[in-house]
Amino acid sequence: MAELPAAVTAALAGAARPVCAYVYSRAALRERAAAVRAALPAGWTLLYAVKANGHPDVVRTLARECDGLEVASGGELALARAAGARRIVFGGPAKTDAELRAAVDAGALVNVESAHELRRLAWAAAGRGVTAGVRVNRAAAGPSGSHTMTGTPTPFGVDEAQLPAVLAEARGLGVDVSGFHLHAVSNNLSGAAHAAFVAGAVAWSVATAAAHGVRLRYVNAGGGLGVDHRSTATIDLGELRAGLARVAVPPGVDVVLEPGRLLAADAGWYAAEVLDLKRTHGRWFAVLRGGTHHFRLPAAWGYDHPFTVVPVDDWPHPYPRPEVTGVEVDAVGELCTPRDVLCRAARVDRLRAGDVLVFARTGAYGYDISHHRFLRHPEPEFLVV
Numbered sequence: 001m002a003e004l005p006a007a008v009t010a011a012l013a014g015a016a017r018p019v020c021a022y023v024y025s026r027a028a029l030r031e032r033a034a035a036v037r038a039a040l041p042a043g044w045t046l047l048y049a050v051k052a053n054g055h056p057d058v059v060r061t062l063a064r065e066c067d068g069l070e071v072a073s074g075g076e077l078a079l080a081r082a083a084g085a086r087r088i089v090f091g092g093p094a095k096t097d098a099e100l101r102a103a104v105d106a107g108a109l110v111n112v113e114s115a116h117e118l119r120r121l122a123w124a125a126a127g128r129g130v131t132a133g134v135r136v137n138r139a140a141a142g143p144s145g146s147h148t149m150t151g152t153p154t155p156f157g158v159d160e161a162q163l164p165a166v167l168a169e170a171r172g173l174g175v176d177v178s179g180f181h182l183h184a185v186s187n188n189l190s191g192a193a194h195a196a197f198v199a200g201a202v203a204w205s206v207a208t209a210a211a212h213g214v215r216l217r218y219v220n221a222g223g224g225l226g227v228d229h230r231s232t233a234t235i236d237l238g239e240l241r242a243g244l245a246r247v248a249v250p251p252g253v254d255v256v257l258e259p260g261r262l263l264a265a266d267a268g269w270y271a272a273e274v275l276d277l278k279r280t281h282g283r284w285f286a287v288l289r290g291g292t293h294h295f296r297l298p299a300a301w302g303y304d305h306p307f308t309v310v311p312v313d314d315w316p317h318p319y320p321r322p323e324v325t326g327v328e329v330d331a332v333g334e335l336c337t338p339r340d341v342l343c344r345a346a347r348v349d350r351l352r353a354g355d356v357l358v359f360a361r362t363g364a365y366g367y368d369i370s371h372h373r374f375l376r377h378p379e380p381e382f383l384v385v
């Protein structure tokens with residue numbers, strides 16, 4: 001893992017004890033946004049997918065550094081408006097009527113995900129002219145990554161075979177379809193493969209628009225630019241830039257990329273203090289103030305997330321300090337379930353109770369997918385009878 005930036009170490013030194021904190025860096029967000037922007041041809045649009053990290057300061061910073069924001073719920077839409085986003089695109093397959101109305105009121109571009117949603121959007125617009133993108137689950141398989149959302153049965157988008165009927169219905173309803181949304185993959189680590197996917201998305205959109213009488217102005221290739229959470233590897237932006245530079249885009253067509261993970265992952269660190277160190281049945285456990293309820297990704301994806309030990313020399317207690325040297329430990333959380341594990345069998349040179357484990361690359365899909373906050377949807381009601 002890379003060295004911790006000095007500002008992160010300093011912030012943690014001032015954190016309440018026992019330490020349990022996310023540290024987010026605006027400078028790291030700005031730097032990464034500039035690097036991603038530099039990989040896109042001039043005139044393309046870069047949005048930030050708020051799902052990756054909806055902390056208001058993160059959203060505000062990236063609203064400024066990118067051209068706008070991609071949101072997937074009413075909660076995220078409200079965040080995007082509060083952040084002063086210049087442009088908002090609203091996707092996701094489970095939009096409520098209230099969310100559709102709020103999107104129309106906010107002037108957001110809705111990516112319609114089904115025929116039913118198209119009808120509800122036309123109704124929510126209530127006679128106001130409305131422009132929409134149509135999200136399509138294409139017939140062909142998407143690129144490879146951690147999740148694939150196209151070329152396979154998923155809840156996302158309109159099946160390509162049903163697209164002609166949906167476009168005809170849009171015309172009947174007075175919904176102006178400006179183009180297509182083709183987000184297809186999560187965490188693609190190949191820059192060349194991702195550029196090829198984007199090129200294919202543009203070519204497919206041009207051909208499909210021509211075949212069905214759509215005046216094409218919008219091609220959204222989604223997100224999916226990858227980082228390897230187990231190492232410091234990311235998608236190669238040089239390779240991506242070289243590939244994207246060759247994509248033929250007809251005049252008047254706005255090509256949009258809306259990454260989340262790549263923009264936010266390296267701007268976040270999750271820190272958790274070691275409360276106890278113990279050995280049972282021959283295995284060492286570092287028990288943390290924190291766990292998978294704050295940082296769910298390793299449990300959700302079934303991998304070990306590496307950490308750095310930040311030694312804390314101060315030990316104000318009268319009782320002896322637990323310490324291990326040169327052993328493998330499981331970093332486990334404070335929840336009373338054996339599944340609350342962030343990293344298994346990690347080698348540590350020295351670890352003491354009171355030291356802090358810092359998990360880098362947790363700025364994306366860290367706290368935000370730790371379920372109560374996922375997409376900032378409202379909480380369920382609790383009906384006690």
Ligand SMILES: *Cc1c(COP(=O)(O)O)cnc(C)c1O
Binds near residue numbers: 049183222262
């Ligand atoms: C999740 C999502 C994104 C962002 O994906 P990343 O893998 O974080 O880049 C973009 N668009 C849509 C529609 C999404 O659902």
